[in-house]
Amino acid sequence: MIIVTAKITAKLGEKDNIISKTQDLIDSSRLESGCISYNLYTSTEDKNVLLMLEQWENQDALRLHMQTEHxxxxxxxxxxxxxxEVNISVYSAESIN
Structure with a gap:
C-alpha cells in the first residue's frame, strides 16, 4: 500500500476556498481504480493548515491518479x-494482521 500526505497551508482567509475546491478532487479520486481512501483534514493547531491523507493500492495507481484531469x-x-508549496510525502506500507 502507498500512503500519501499532502500538507496544504492556505494564505490567510483562503482555507475555506481551498476546502470548497477539494470536493470534486475527493469525489473523483475515490472512484479511481486503486484508491483505498482519500480524505481531507484540518489542523487543530494551525487554522490555515489542511492535510490530505490518501491510501493507494500501489505506486501505479498513484501515478495514474497524478495524471488525471481532476x-x-x-x-x-x-x-x-x-x-x-504543498508539502507532499509518500510512504510504502504493508499490512500486518
Whole structure:
C-alpha cells in the first residue's frame, strides 16, 4: 500500500476556498481504480493548515491518479490560495494482521 500526505497551508482567509475546491478532487479520486481512501483534514493547531491523507493500492495507481484531469485541475485552482508549496510525502506500507 502507498500512503500519501499532502500538507496544504492556505494564505490567510483562503482555507475555506481551498476546502470548497477539494470536493470534486475527493469525489473523483475515490472512484479511481486503486484508491483505498482519500480524505481531507484540518489542523487543530494551525487554522490555515489542511492535510490530505490518501491510501493507494500501489505506486501505479498513484501515478495514474497524478495524471488525471481532476488532479491537475485542483492543483491549478488552488495555486493562488497557497502560502508556499504543498508539502507532499509518500510512504510504502504493508499490512500486518
Amino acid at each position: 488532479f491537475k485541475t485542483f492543483n491549478t485552482a488552488i495555486k493562488d490560495n497557497l502560502e508556499g
